[in-house]
Amino acid sequence: MTVTSRVLDVETFVSQVFAPSRSERLMRARCDLRLGLPVVLQGPGQGSTAPGVLVLAVEGLSEARHRAALQTGGAELVLTGARATALGLEAGGAATVRLSARGLSHAQVLQLADPLREAGMAAPRALAMKEGGAVQAAGIALVKAAQLLPALFCVPMADAKTVALDQGLTVLTVEEVQAETALLSPHLPVSAAALPMAVSAAGRVHVFRPEDGGQEHYAIEVGTVRRDAPVLVRLHSACFTGDVLGSLKCDCGPQLQAAMAAMAEAGGGVLLYLNQEGRGIGLANKMRAYALQERGLDTVEANHHLGFEDDERDFRIGAALLSRLGIGKVRLMTNNPAKVAMLDAHGLHVVERVPLVVGRTAQNAGYLATKARKSGHLLP
Ligand SMILES: Nc1nc2c(ncn2[C@@H]2O[C@H](COP(=O)(O)OP(=O)(O)OP(=O)(O)O)[C@@H](O)[C@H]2O)c(=O)[nH]1
Ligand SMILES: [Zn+2]
Numbered sequence: 001m002t003v004t005s006r007v008l009d010v011e012t013f014v015s016q017v018f019a020p021s022r023s024e025r026l027m028r029a030r031c032d033l034r035l036g037l038p039v040v041l042q043g044p045g046q047g048s049t050a051p052g053v054l055v056l057a058v059e060g061l062s063e064a065r066h067r068a069a070l071q072t073g074g075a076e077l078v079l080t081g082a083r084a085t086a087l088g089l090e091a092g093g094a095a096t097v098r099l100s101a102r103g104l105s106h107a108q109v110l111q112l113a114d115p116l117r118e119a120g121m122a123a124p125r126a127l128a129m130k131e132g133g134a135v136q137a138a139g140i141a142l143v144k145a146a147q148l149l150p151a152l153f154c155v156p157m158a159d160a161k162t163v164a165l166d167q168g169l170t171v172l173t174v175e176e177v178q179a180e181t182a183l184l185s186p187h188l189p190v191s192a193a194a195l196p197m198a199v200s201a202a203g204r205v206h207v208f209r210p211e212d213g214g215q216e217h218y219a220i221e222v223g224t225v226r227r228d229a230p231v232l233v234r235l236h237s238a239c240f241t242g243d244v245l246g247s248l249k250c251d252c253g254p255q256l257q258a259a260m261a262a263m264a265e266a267g268g269g270v271l272l273y274l275n276q277e278g279r280g281i282g283l284a285n286k287m288r289a290y291a292l293q294e295r296g297l298d299t300v301e302a303n304h305h306l307g308f309e310d311d312e313r314d315f316r317i318g319a320a321l322l323s324r325l326g327i328g329k330v331r332l333m334t335n336n337p338a339k340v341a342m343l344d345a346h347g348l349h350v351v352e353r354v355p356l357v358v359g360r361t362a363q364n365a366g367y368l369a370t371k372a373r374k375s376g377h378l379l380p
Contacts, residue, residue, distance in 0.1 A: 027213040030146040036060035040164040040171040052160030055139040058113040058151035075101040078152040083307030096132030113151030138177035147282030150307040185212035199264040215275040223268035230329040232269035234259035235318040237276040254359025280312030319346035
């Protein structure tokens with residue numbers, strides 16, 4: 001008797017430890033949405049017995065799943081307020097809006113979500129629209145974190161949790177999504193090694209990995225970093241097109257090179273290379289934004305037409321990595337006052353903002369002017 005109950009206790013303990021944590025289920029949800037699988041979201045304040053909503057990303061929504069969702073009768077399309085406004089709908093400042101999906105074909109749903117597919121679409125003004133709530137906001141936060149277009153197909157279901165259990169779907173409560181989004185996952189050092197570089201034979205690369213399985217980020221020591229004096233620092237957001245391809249559409253590549261050269265010249269500095277491509281929307285969405293820019297939109301308008309904010313980056317990551325590296329006082333190379341404000345707000349002392357104005361081209365003049373006019377960049 002005693003032996004049996006001990007065995008059961010151990011089994012229970014082991015199975016509980018193996019169960020995915022909240023942040024692990026969130027990462028699963030992001031992967032599921034990228035695969036085109038539904039995730040079940042349970043409404044706020046109603047506990048685990050609350051009726052759930054099956055949430056699917058519109059990007060990757062299969063015709064079969066679209067058809068099945070419509071059969072339930074209550075399916076809705078959820079867009080951000082920015083996307084609804086770009087479509088000419090009166091969103092009235094709402095963060096998210098809900099449209100009945102009844103009668104919307106699969107092609108129409110994709111067109112409403114994606115401005116690059118809009119051509120030939122009938123004016124959507126007639127669509128009845130409601131303001132979204134906490135469930136819709138949580139779903140949009142998940143698809144944004146999955147770097148998909150910010151648009152959802154939602155299917156309210158009384159027995160969503162049972163369906164989820166039967167079919168092996170991921171279940172999250174809205175509170176869990178909110179808590180996880182508010183929290184910055186700890187970034188742990190994974191590996192580091194010396195790296196001689198063209199600008200400096202002395203250098204070291206550190207790789208950091210967030211505990212929630214998200215994007216890894218890199219810290220590069222250029223030269224010898226002395227922590228007893230303010231450190232020359234650059235927080236650089238990844239720009240595949242500028243950093244690797246030498247794009248003339250932005251100033252990222254020359255900024256990266258100039259920052260590293262200045263660090264070598266000063267004897268030492270730290271470059272944080274943050275994988276926040278396209279101001280946090282990912283490369284696929286950035287290329288969508290570029291395609292919209294070919295049609296005449298500026299960099300901010302293009303983000304809005306896709307349904308994003310101007311800037312979706314989480315600047316807290318930079319502060320967290322600098323603290324982990326034991327750096328407290330910085331001379332920050334940037335033209336973006338939001339980066340200075342964020343470091344200040346997270347306990348770092350920015351003793352000086354070092355302007356980084358390089359790489360102007362005929363092709364990026366409009367982009368830089370928009371950043372100065374709309375995003376507060378300090379450009380002479
Ligand atoms: N969405 C979007 N992202 C862009 C566009 N052009 C460049 N980017 C991204 O913008 C970011 C620029 O990053 P940074 O140079 O570190 O930041 P910044 O806000 O310009 O500030 P500083 O360079 O420090 O003055 C990178 O993630 C680029 O990939 C664009 O037209 N649309
Ligand atoms: Zn760039």
